[in-house]
Amino acid sequence: MSEPLTKLSFKxxxxxxxAAAGRTFLESYPVEEIVQKAKLGKDALYPFxxxxxxxxxxxxxxxxxxxxxxxxxxxxLVLLPxxxxxxxxxxxxxxxxxxLYSDVVLEAAIGGFxxxxxxTMASMGSTExxxxxxAQLGKxxxxxxxxxxxxxxxxxxxxxxxxxxASMPTFKQRxxxxxxxxxxxxxxxxxxxxxxxxYDELWNKVYxxxxxxxxxxxxxxxxxxxxxxxxxxxxxxxxxxxxxxxKSLKGKYYFPEDPEAVARDRYExxxxxxxxxxxxxxxxxxxxxxxxxRAKIWVKSGPFRDLLAxxxxxxxxxxxxxxxxxxxxxxxMSPVIALKDLGLPTLACLKRIYxxxxxxxxxxxxxxxxxxxxxxxxxxxxxxxxxxxxGRPFIVASGVAGAKGITNYLxxxxxxxxxxxxxVGKYTTRxxxxxxxxxxxxHVADALNIPYVYA
Amino acid sequence: xxxxxxxxxxxxxxxxxxxxxxxFTELLPPIIGPVTDPGIRGAKQATIDFYGREYKVMxxxxxxxxxxxxxxxxxxxxxxxVRLEPLETAAxxxxxVEFVQVDVEESGATCEDAxxxxxxxxASVSRYAKDRLGSELAALGRTLNGAAPPFRxxxxxxTLEILKGHGRDIPYxxxxxxxxxxxxxxxxxxxFFIHDYPRGSRGFYDREDPSRPxxxxxxxxxxxxxxGEASSGAEREYEYAKVIARLRETGENPAKYEWYLDMLREGxxxxxxxxxxxxxxxRYICGxxxxxxxxxxxxxxxxxxx
Numbered sequence: 124m125s126e127p128l129t130k131l132s133f134k135x136x137x138x139x140x141x142a143a144a145g146r147t148f149l150e151s152y153p154v155e156e157i158v159q160k161a162k163l164g165k166d167a168l169y170p171f172x173x174x175x176x177x178x179x180x181x182x183x184x185x186x187x188x189x190x191x192x193x194x195x196x197x198x199x200l201v202l203l204p205x206x207x208x209x210x211x212x213x214x215x216x217x218x219x220x221x222x223l224y225s226d227v228v229l230e231a232a233i234g235g236f237x238x239x240x241x242x243t244m245a246s247m248g249s250t251e252x253x254x255x256x257x258a259q260l261g262k263x264x265x266x267x268x269x270x271x272x273x274x275x276x277x278x279x280x281x282x283x284x285x286x287x288x289a290s291m292p293t294f295k296q297r298x299x300x301x302x303x304x305x306x307x308x309x310x311x312x313x314x315x316x317x318x319x320x321x322y323d324e325l326w327n328k329v330y331x332x333x334x335x336x337x338x339x340x341x342x343x344x345x346x347x348x349x350x351x352x353x354x355x356x357x358x359x360x361x362x363x364x365x366x367x368x369x370k371s372l373k374g375k376y377y378f379p380e381d382p383e384a385v386a387r388d389r390y391e392x393x394x395x396x397x398x399x400x401x402x403x404x405x406x407x408x409x410x411x412x413x414x415x416x417r418a419k420i421w422v423k424s425g426p427f428r429d430l431l432a433x434x435x436x437x438x439x440x441x442x443x444x445x446x447x448x449x450x451x452x453x454x455x456m457s458p459v460i461a462l463k464d465l466g467l468p469t470l471a472c473l474k475r476i477y478x479x480x481x482x483x484x485x486x487x488x489x490x491x492x493x494x495x496x497x498x499x500x501x502x503x504x505x506x507x508x509x510x511x512x513x514g515r516p517f518i519v520a521s522g523v524a525g526a527k528g529i530t531n532y533l534x535x536x537x538x539x540x541x542x543x544x545x546x547v548g549k550y551t552t553r554x555x556x557x558x559x560x561x562x563x564x565x566h567v568a569d570a571l572n573i574p575y576v577y578a
Numbered sequence: 579x580x581x582x583x584x585x586x587x588x589x590x591x592x593x594x595x596x597x598x599x600x601x602f603t604e605l606l607p608p609i610i611g612p613v614t615d616p617g618i619r620g621a622k623q624a625t626i627d628f629y630g631r632e633y634k635v636m637x638x639x640x641x642x643x644x645x646x647x648x649x650x651x652x653x654x655x656x657x658x659x660v661r662l663e664p665l666e667t668a669a670x671x672x673x674x675v676e677f678v679q680v681d682v683e684e685s686g687a688t689c690e691d692a693x694x695x696x697x698x699x700x701a702s703v704s705r706y707a708k709d710r711l712g713s714e715l716a717a718l719g720r721t722l723n724g725a726a727p728p729f730r731x732x733x734x735x736x737t738l739e740i741l742k743g744h745g746r747d748i749p750y751x752x753x754x755x756x757x758x759x760x761x762x763x764x765x766x767x768x769x770f771f772i773h774d775y776p777r778g779s780r781g782f783y784d785r786e787d788p789s790r791p792x793x794x795x796x797x798x799x800x801x802x803x804x805x806g807e808a809s810s811g812a813e814r815e816y817e818y819a820k821v822i823a824r825l826r827e828t829g830e831n832p833a834k835y836e837w838y839l840d841m842l843r844e845g846x847x848x849x850x851x852x853x854x855x856x857x858x859x860x861r862y863i864c865g866x867x868x869x870x871x872x873x874x875x876x877x878x879x880x881x882x883x884x
Contacts, residue, residue, distance in 0.1 A: 409778025
């Protein structure tokens with residue numbers, strides 16, 4: 124190979140183009156499935172292509188994993204319907220007829236909020252992709268009647284009530300895209316505050332804002348202490364911002380390159396992970412309760428090895444909900460080495476949740492981290508989670524059809540959950556338990572104390 | 579109103595007379611600074627643009643008074659404070675967005691010393707009011723109960739027990755909600771203390787008792803007859819490493835408190851003190867229904883007034 128060609132091939136190999144990155148995402152994430160749900164709602168539940176019709180389909184959906192991960196996931200679990208179903212008899216007695224999947228009650232109490240489904244919209248932060256879609260995301264979550272998270276740094280980066288960029292909404296606009304679309308019964312908003320947001324007293328601003336006051340009074344506002352994020356436990360937030368933004372944020376974040384001195388299009392912006400000991404966290408949670416008595420208090424944890432110790436503190440301090448983000452979660456703008464090497468996989472986090480239930484803790488736990496269908500939610504609930512938090516599916520769905528894409532996607536997911544729960548002969552999420560799941564992997568089966576299905 | 583303001587001025591003189599007589603130096607209060615007291619229970623700080631940097635209007639001058647006591651021993655100032663309180667406080671009758679507190683700090687003092695000092699200040703001002711403002715108070719229809727030290731002392735735990743006895747259950751670790759505090763205060767005819775608050779219920783500068791982890795060496799002084807909180811005070815956390823850890827309880831980056839931490843790192847002596855709100859004191863002495871009757875041009879949360 125001639126020298127220029129060698130150079131060229133090195134260059135090609137070294138550039139990971141947007142197209143290639145997009146292709147990787149399509150290959151490794153079930154984008155197509157989510158797109159179909161976002162477009163068609165419940166009609167996406169059966170694998171009919173445009174050529175097939177009901178009753179004539181030859182092929183079902185692909186049930187194998189396209190790209191196996193290095194670690195075990197909830198896809199290694201299956202639900203185990205029994206033939207004998209005493210709970211179904213109970214339900215039949217109540218209904219005076221044979222129960223159907225539509226009889227499953229999915230309404231959930233999550234961290235002080237009522238939710239139509241055991242699902243929340245994960246906190247998305249200040250990244251442009253999440254922020255630009257935020258009006259549709261908020262509207263969709265509210266119309267679906269599920270709680271929504273508002274991530275870190277939104278107010279600091281995009282402005283609390285005054286836009287920092289003409290084309291982008293402010294924190295308050297993003298908040299009210301959700302609050303204004305609530306029906307008054309379901310939902311609630313969970314507001315995070317980073318160390319940098321704390322500098323501007325974000326929570327105090329929200330709590331004293333006359334526009335938000337009616338929602339605080341109705342109990343629709345929670346504050347969430349963020350201890351970490353799935354993909355990068357132990358690291359702070361990273362993102363890239365424009366030079367103008369970098370200059371205005373210089374005092375509050377760490378910029379490896381000084382935006383005043385070095386000219387670039389985009390600057391890496393880092394925030395601190397925040398230092399905790401058990402005592403610091405305990406005192407912080409108490410002050411939150413004392414300072415904001417009418418707000419619910421949530422804690423979001425990354426996939427840390429001492430999750431159980433955290434669960435104990437949360438139980439003692441009567442925290443309204445603990446959200447646990449497994450290592451597959453929150454991957455946007457995370458260092459590759461962190462994605463690869465840091466933290467407990469989502470399934471391992473779920474095991475800690477199960478252990479906490481065995482210890483007798485009653486705190487609502489919300490699990491997140493690459494969960495994207497009704498099966499994931501039902502399996503998580505069977506192992507002790509109260510709800511699941513989804514992020515990426517909503518971004519994809521809103522990209523397909525805006526707020527309608529989100530309600531469509533949730534309509535499909537809701538029916539999946541109803542079908543799966545009714546199939547194990549149960550009609551409330553509360554009744555789901557360990558007996559309903561088995562594992563395709565012997566190690567996972569042993570660890571979770573569930574049957575190895577081939578044994 | 580004129581009568582109330584005249585009484586307020588006289589109470590101011592009484593406070594100065596007492597503190598000057600005890601060897602305290604009155605200083606001019608700081609109004610703005612790069613940081614202020616973050617321990618203000620849900621309220622928001624007011625900010626100003628200070629030549630391109632954000633400065634805070636004092637929500638309390640606690641950080642400054644600790645430093646000033648380190649240099650001058652016994653100090654006080656009449657400190658104007660601004661706290662953008664949540665709207666719900668508009669109806670408590672006890673919250674003003676703009677108010678003045680007498681900030682007292684004494685180098686080398688303990689929590690117990692500060693309690694005795696607050697007690698003797700309130701007693702001496704009450705005596706002054708009864709002796710010298712009798713006819714003014716009579717015109718307001720106010721009969722002031724005695725306030726003879728020592729005031730009754732209730733630990734935080736004992737206070738929860740009392741409230742529980744009245745069907746008011748408050749979980750340990752939680753600050754006593756305003757309505758319950760008012761009720762508690764109505765059970766007493768003379769001022770009283772609540773002390774030993776648990777860590778997490780107060781600002782980072784209230785010292786944790788080294789012999790009883792989780793308990794702070796601090797107190798509230800409450801007026802009787804339903805008037806509620808008069809004063810908060812404490813022995814101060816003054817050791818650098820402890821303050822750093824406590825500061826994290828606010829969820830903030832300690833870097834924000836640079837000047838304060840620099841001073842602590844160099845080392846300052848222990849101190850204790852308290853702040854006593856002038857409007858609340860006036861309200862109690864005069865027997866007013868609401869604290870906004872106790873100052874000219876009052877500012878109440880969410881109310882647009884001159």
